[in-house]
Amino acid sequence: MENGKLVIFSAPSGSGKTTIVRHLLKTFPEKLQFSISATSRAKRGVEENGKDYYYLTPDEFKKKVEAGEFLEWEEVYAGDCYGTLRSEVERIWASGKHVIFDIDVEGGLNLKNQFKDQALAIFVMPPSLKILEERLRSRSTDSQESIARRLEKAEKELKTAKLFDRFILNEELEQAFADAEKIVGDFLEKKG
């Protein structure tokens, strides 16, 4: 579509951005579609290929990097690569919708730098690192080691919040939902 936009949600793992993104997809079903990232990490729990991620082998991932098929990609955790395929964004725009992303901070800023005013980059802020740790522990899909890695990364990411267009504090989920609806709703209405 002409004037296809990008709504980018980035935040430390466990800050609740995925919950907010899912809420927005339900609120604006005609306007937004989720960008499914490609990853070289193994499938977790009930995840599905083509729904949560496109699961690639490390070799397949590397070939797509070399072929220039990614708008952005990164080794988010040691050995695990994640990226946004150009074809995914084009597929969604072609269906007449705007694209919503749930990606890490560096990837989010990378897309913002490429797409400028066509993109809105939103940072979801957890109330504190302590609460973030509690959320990650209660999620129970992550190993001790994975939680430690995620917390270490979160500390660095919190320092980048000011580089985003907007931030949403996720202390109380209903309030975060309302803030997100307003911010994203206004952006989608805007001509441009």
Ligand code: 5GP
């Ligand atoms: P998880 O393994 O928990 O599904 O995701 C790990 C991290 O990778 C999360 O912070 C998530 O936001 C990030 N991520 C997911 N998709 C992408 C992507 O396409 N690009 C980048 N840069 N990060 C991503």
